[in-house]
Amino acid sequence: MSDLSHPPPVATTVDPAAPEPVAGTVAGHPEIVGRSPNQLAWLRLKRDRTARASAVTLAVAAVVALGAPLLGHLTGIDPTDKFVDRLNDFGMPIGYAGGINTDHWLGLEPGSGRDIALQLVYGLRTSLFVAFASALLASVIGVAVGVLAGWARGWLDSVVNWLVDLTLAFPFLIFALAVIPILQDRFYSDRESPSPAFRVALIVATFGLFSWTYTARLVRGQVISLREREFVEAARAAGAGTGHILLRQLLPNIWAPILVTVSLMVPQFIAIEAALAFVNIGVTEPTPDLGRMIFNSIGYVASDPWYTLFPGLTIFLLVLAFNLLGDALRDSLDPRSTR
């Protein structure tokens, strides 16, 4: 990860308002190449092997998830199809390794007889969508609130800080347990079942509602430290309005840490979404879901380890890849943090 042959430039101030040319990174290089901080960050990221491996893993996951219907088309199996005749009298899949064969590449779920490969791929789609959408929503709220608080200061800042404290103190799980079923009852009658899209939207909204605080605090601090800087003064002296200063002067300077928080939020949401499935308020049957699949499979770890293995391995790789990529992103965007 650390690029010893290319030590980071000393004392870089990342001010896009004044992008001074940075000295060539290799001593004795014949020419001095001018690069923006973003270009530098990209270069550092590209050289990072861990980051590359993580990115490839995530890209594969994304492609597989998006291509789920294609796999269904290819195999002719729907994720909810049940192959009960391929289960023995105890409901365990017949054959080697949890029923793996040419029709069922990762075997069958014990009890229900569903195809694990199809459940996994469709479940991945649900989980990745929920995690990405939630991270995006949380960041948008967080940035908006953070900029507002940092820029306004005074009583508005106090109110926002108080709101952040309140949100942090609010127990997430209890809120989710209490509110999600009530909202479902509010919008759907006794004889209707909430559509999968509605459930997913509820979960995304709940995540967004509780996870903006970290971004908000981060952005607020950044804005407070930047707003008194010379380039902001200069812009103001040149007659720029508040909108211009916020969007064109301040925001470009803080997007790096925001990007890092997003990359760290996504794996966190995948894990929490799985936890919600544990208490039956996540995505419910029959929509395939990775978190619920893991929950159901844990009991079988001793009797049918293959059922536990595949979804477990998938979520392990996903969370690991996201975390490593987040780390690498932080390292490359903020050269001071390099080891």
Add this chain to the structure above:
Amino acid sequence: MRTRTRTLTGVLAVAALVAAGCSPTTDGGDGADQQTKTQSGSISYRAADNQGPAKPVDGAARGGTLTVMQPTDFEHLDPARNYVNTQQVTGGQLYRALNGYKEDGSGKLLLVGDLATNPGKDVNGDCKVWEFTLRDGVKYEDGSAVTSKDVVHGIARSFAPALNEGPHYIQQWLYPGGTYNASYQGPYDGGRPTPDGVETPDDRTIRFTFPQPHCDLPYAAALPTSAPVPAAKDTRANYDLRPFSSGPYRVKSYQRDVALELERNPHWDAATDPIRNAYPDAIRVTFGLEQAQISERLVADGPADQTALSWADVPPSVLPRTTGSGVADRVVKGPTQYTWVLSINTQRVTDLAVRRALNYAVDKDALLKVLGGQAAGSPATTLMSPTTAGFQKYDLFNAPVTGDRAKVAELLAGRRPKLVLAHSSLELRTQQAEALRKNLTDMGFDIVMKPIDNSSYYDEIGRKNNPYDIYLSGWGSDFPSGSTIIPPVYDGREIVAEGNQNLSYLNEPSIGAEIDRVRSRPAAEQDAGWMALDRTIMQEYAPVVPCYYDATYELHGSKVGNAFLSDAFGIISLNGIHVKQ
């Protein structure tokens, strides 16, 4: 009897990935097909059956501590509130009802006198006046004698609104028409000490006089509400924690949600007891472990668990590991008195053709395999379970166990009915509902799944005007007679606003009339009547889809002897059990 629920909550079993891929899983589970055991339940007046002591068990010796591992604490041990099989088997070691079941594990179930010298004397031969005579020498844990007044006090207090959780057969028969405790509410707060129709001519005699004939009273008298409670020892609501012992054991300590410890009642005399051997010196019931953990421990059979057993069914995830040598012979399995049916709300699904189509459509195999296949039960075609007296198997629809697509299409005739399927949100029940949804969708129905929190599931579907069309439910008889299955579940006159047992809400006067006719027959002739009515209901109205006969699959440790399935309770019996030294 309301159902036991099969719970399987996720357990973070920190077990290594065993190399289970070395051998293929084969069809056939453990090979042995579960035979359907038909119960030969009968009431015995033979002196040999009714006299103590109980027949000794071969190779059994007194001593040792038996452990029972249970996932959750009992709700009630108070005899007036005791209506769940695990509680009744435990309570049966603490107090003795008028009658009891004598079993030896061979499938022979005899109803004999427990406190009483015989299972009740029908004084006038019209089943209206019944007399019980108490045994001599039955003593409480403090050495005082059990009197008929105490039995009457026990029955009287079961009318109290605060102690209303128990079975209410005798109570309802004493006060027919309306709620059992509408006019008499127990001996507390100025109430009369004795309900109408109960007399105690002397300290050893109890006489019941009912307005209507009740030939199955001997069975009802085996329920715990007829256990003696001395008025001086009655602690009302607190009696739950420490019932005053008239049986072979007494409560040593009871810490809710942790453990119940029983020790010997020194004043219990084996010579007065035809039912219980009481071999262990102590019984310890522990609560709080997850079902899967309990099963894993019993499979492992560690030194501490060799003298243990559990009444919790082995969850599906542990089942495959119970077939190996050293484990298979410690499995106690067999049918219980519960039948699981898919109730069809006949207030909403009024078309008989649709109800019949559902009977052809349901894939019973898929429903069972979610729960562990043959260990969880066998496909059902009747309303009553094979453990009911007089049971005769019939199959009106003759559909394959996975459903008959052609017949469904014929009955639906191009329609595609939309049905709302309510289910408990427990993991296994959700899986079952999803299996059903997929199955019925393929068969030509539109299914909407509605999850209901497990704790309120029966409350919700028990509301007369519930908005759902189909739902799974289980019902088990309170005694092995159709009279505790057909009337409570299929008599339209029993439908009330809330808390219904008649979950298909079938309200047919002809069924009510037939129920009355069968009821008035002598006990011996009733069995065939109930079985015929079972068939008629399915033939004419198809208000439910019989799905599966519940089975139990329990484990015990290697040092537990004579652990057999009680046909009366559907769980391992404690009466003849012993600890191997």
